[in-house]
Amino acid sequence: MPAQARFTLQTPSRPLRLFSELWPLLRPYRWQILLAFCLLSLASAILLLVPWAFRDLIDQGFRTDSATAQSMQDINRHFIFICGLVIVWALIVACRYFIVSWIGERVTADLRTLVYQRVLMQSPQFFETLQTGEVLSRLSADTTLIQTVVGSSISLGLRSLFQFIGGMIMLAITSWYLFSLNLGLMLLLTLPILLIGRSVRKLSRESQDRIADSSAMAGEILNAMPTVQAFTQEPRENQRFHHSVETSFHAAIRRIRVRAFLAAFVIAGISAAIIFVLWLGAHQVTQGELSGGELASFILYAALVASSVSTIAEVWGDIMRAAGATERLLELLNSEPAIRNPSAPMALATPSTASIRLEKVSFYYPSKPDQAALDQISLEVKTGETVALIGPSGAGKTTLFQLLLRFYDIHEGSITINGQDIRSLSLSSLRNMIAIVPQDPVIFSANALENIRYGRPDASDEEIKRAAQAAQAHTFIEHLPQGYNTFLGERGTRLSGGQRQRIAIARAILKNAPILLLDEATSALDAESENLVQQGLDMAMQGRTTLIIAHRLATIQNADRIVVLEHGRIIETGTPHELRRQSGLYSRLAKLQLDIQP
Numbered sequence: 001m002p003a004q005a006r007f008t009l010q011t012p013s014r015p016l017r018l019f020s021e022l023w024p025l026l027r028p029y030r031w032q033i034l035l036a037f038c039l040l041s042l043a044s045a046i047l048l049l050v051p052w053a054f055r056d057l058i059d060q061g062f063r064t065d066s067a068t069a070q071s072m073q074d075i076n077r078h079f080i081f082i083c084g085l086v087i088v089w090a091l092i093v094a095c096r097y098f099i100v101s102w103i104g105e106r107v108t109a110d111l112r113t114l115v116y117q118r119v120l121m122q123s124p125q126f127f128e129t130l131q132t133g134e135v136l137s138r139l140s141a142d143t144t145l146i147q148t149v150v151g152s153s154i155s156l157g158l159r160s161l162f163q164f165i166g167g168m169i170m171l172a173i174t175s176w177y178l179f180s181l182n183l184g185l186m187l188l189l190t191l192p193i194l195l196i197g198r199s200v201r202k203l204s205r206e207s208q209d210r211i212a213d214s215s216a217m218a219g220e221i222l223n224a225m226p227t228v229q230a231f232t233q234e235p236r237e238n239q240r241f242h243h244s245v246e247t248s249f250h251a252a253i254r255r256i257r258v259r260a261f262l263a264a265f266v267i268a269g270i271s272a273a274i275i276f277v278l279w280l281g282a283h284q285v286t287q288g289e290l291s292g293g294e295l296a297s298f299i300l301y302a303a304l305v306a307s308s309v310s311t312i313a314e315v316w317g318d319i320m321r322a323a324g325a326t327e328r329l330l331e332l333l334n335s336e337p338a339i340r341n342p343s344a345p346m347a348l349a350t351p352s353t354a355s356i357r358l359e360k361v362s363f364y365y366p367s368k369p370d371q372a373a374l375d376q377i378s379l380e381v382k383t384g385e386t387v388a389l390i391g392p393s394g395a396g397k398t399t400l401f402q403l404l405l406r407f408y409d410i411h412e413g414s415i416t417i418n419g420q421d422i423r424s425l426s427l428s429s430l431r432n433m434i435a436i437v438p439q440d441p442v443i444f445s446a447n448a449l450e451n452i453r454y455g456r457p458d459a460s461d462e463e464i465k466r467a468a469q470a471a472q473a474h475t476f477i478e479h480l481p482q483g484y485n486t487f488l489g490e491r492g493t494r495l496s497g498g499q500r501q502r503i504a505i506a507r508a509i510l511k512n513a514p515i516l517l518l519d520e521a522t523s524a525l526d527a528e529s530e531n532l533v534q535q536g537l538d539m540a541m542q543g544r545t546t547l548i549i550a551h552r553l554a555t556i557q558n559a560d561r562i563v564v565l566e567h568g569r570i571i572e573t574g575t576p577h578e579l580r581r582q583s584g585l586y587s588r589l590a591k592l593q594l595d596i597q598p
C-alpha cells in the first residue's frame with residue numbers, strides 16, 4: 001500500500017505530550033506506580049550511601065598511625081555496614097523490578113485490548129485504507145515497544161536520574177571546585193545529546209512504519225495463497241517481501257547508526273570530562289587540599305554519575321522510539337468511527353417485523369466521490385414481502401445491502417425501517433434486525449457447531465441442528481469426521497464453496513431476524529443442492545421481509561417482486577410475470593436463462 005493512502009490522523013508529536021496521552025492508561029495503577037517510585041528512591045538513596053561509607057572506611061579505617069585492635073574493629077564495622085546496605089539494596093531492587101515489570105505488562109495488555117476494541121468499532125471504510133496486517137503490527141510490535149519503556153526503561157531512567165542528581169549533590173559536597181568544573185563540561189554536552197535524540201525518534205517512527213508495511217504485505221499474501229500458487233507467483237511474492245524486509249532493515253539501520261553515534265558521543269564526552277576532573281583532583285591530593293578518602297568517594301560518585309548519564313541517554317533513545325510507536329497507536333486509539341451510534345437512539349417500534357422504505361437514496365463510495373453507486377433509488381418492501389434485486393455486475397445491488405446495514409451513510413434521501421430512519425436507531429438494534437448471507441461467507445476457525453452459533457450465541461445445540469437441517473447442511477456436517485464438533489479450518493478451508501454457503505445460511509436462519517438479506521446465497525451450489533437449500537430458504541423467508549440478490553433467475557421465480565438495477569438506478573420493477581411481458585433487461589435475461597431448451 002502506498003504510504004500516502006495509509007490512514008493517518010494528526011496527533012501531538014512531542015514525546016512528553018505523547019506520554020501524557022498515555023496517562024489515562026497508567027492512572028488505574030497509580031498506587032503501584034507510587035510504590036515503585038518509593039522503592040526506586042530508596043534504592044537510589046542506599047546506593048548513594050555506598051561511596052560515602054567507603055570514604056569513611058579509607059579516611060578512618062586505614063589510618064596508618066593506629067593499626068590497633070580498635071581500628072580493626074572499625075574496619076570490620078564499616079564492612080558489615082556496607083554489606084548490609086548492599087543486601088537491602090538488592091532486595092529493594094528485586095521488588096521494584098517486579099512491580100515495574102508488572103505495570104509494563106498490565107498497561108500493554110490494556111492498550112492492546114483498547115486498540116482492538118477501537119478497531120472493531122470502525123466502519124468498512126476504515127479497512128479500505130488500513131490493511132489488517134498493519135493493524136496487527138501496531139497491536140504487537142508497537143505495544144511491545146511501549147511495554148519495554150513502561151516496564152523497564154522508565155524505571156531505569158528514573159533510577160539513573162535520581163543517581164545523577166544525588167551523585168551531583170554528593171560531588172558538590174565532596175569537592176565544590178571539582179564539581180563545578182564537571183557540571184560546566186556536562187552542560188556543554190547536553191544540547192547535542194538532545195538534538196541527536198530527536199532524530200532517533202523520527203527514524204524510529206519510519207522504521208516501525210516499514211515493519212508494518214511488510215506485515216501488511218505478508219498478511220495479504222498468506223490470505224491469498226491458493227491464488228498465488230495457481231498463478232505461480234511465489235518467486236515474485238518472495239521478491240516483493242524480500243524488498244519490503246530489506247527496506248525496513250535499512251530504516252532500522254539508519255536509526256541504529258544514529259543511536260550508536262549517540263552512545264559513543266555520550267560515553268566519550270562524559271568520560272573525558274570526568275578523567276580531566278580527576279586529573280585535577282589527583283593534583284589536589286598531592287598538594288594536601290583533598291584527602292585520599294574524599295578523592296576515592298569523588299571517583300565513585302563520578303562513576304555513578306557517568307553511568308547514570310549513559311543510561312539516561314540509552315533510555316532517552318528508547319523513549320524516543322516508543323514515542324514513535326505511541327504516536328502510531330494513538331492514531332488508532334483516537335480514530336473516530338465514520339459510522340456512529342446516534343446520541344439518543346430511538347427504541348425499535350416493532351422489533352419482530354420489518355417494512356423497509358428507501359426514498360430517493362443516493363450514495364457515493366468515499367473512494368469514488370464522483371461516481372454514484374446508487375442514484376435516486378426509491379423502493380418500498382412491505383412486511384413479509386420477498387423482493388429480488390437483479391442487474392448487471394456493478395449495478396449497486398450489494399451496495400444497497402451495505403447501506404441497509406449502515407456500513408456507510410447515504411448522501412441523499414432516507415432509509416427507514418418500520419418508519420424509523422435507520423440513523424436514529426442504535427447500530428446494534430438495527431443490525432440485530434437483519435440476518436445476511438453474504439456473497440463470500442466467512443467461516444471461523446472453530447467447529448461447525450460454533451460456526452453456526454455465531455448467528456445467535458445463546459442458541460442451544462438443538463436449535464443449531466434445526467437451523468442446519470433447514471439450510472440442508474445437517475447431512476454433510478454429520479458426515480464430517482467428528483460431526484458437528486469437526487474443526488472447519490481457518491477460513492473454512494476444509495469445506496467446499498457450497499458447504500460454506502450452507503453454513504452461512506444456517507447461521508442466518510438461526511439468527512431469526514425479521515429482515516433476511518441473501519446475496520447470491522445459492523450461487524456456489526449445484527442444481528440439486530440449490531433446490532434443497534431453496535426449500536430451506538423458502539421456509540426461512542416465511543413471515544420475513546426478504547431481499548434477494550440473484551444472477552440466476554430460476555431461483556427468484558417465487559419472489560413477490562423483482563427490481564432491476566443498472567448503473568445504480570432502478571430501471572424496471574414488477575412481478576416476474578409482468579416483467580417477462582415487457583421488453584426490458586429482465587425479459588432479455590429471462591429469454592437467455594429460462595427459455596433454453598435442452
Ligand SMILES: Nc1ncnc2c1ncn2[C@@H]1O[C@H](COP(=O)(O)OP(=O)(O)OP(=O)(O)O)[C@@H](O)[C@H]1O
Nearest residue numbers: 128365367368373392393394395396397398399400
Ligand atoms: N468499497 C468500495 N469502494 C468503492 N467502490 C465500490 C466499493 N464497493 C463497490 N464499489 C463500486 O460500486 C459499484 C456497485 O457495486 P456493487 O458491489 O454494489 O455491485 P453489484 O451489483 O452487487 O455487483 P455484483 O453483482 O458483481 O456483486 C461498482 O461500480 C463497484 O465498483
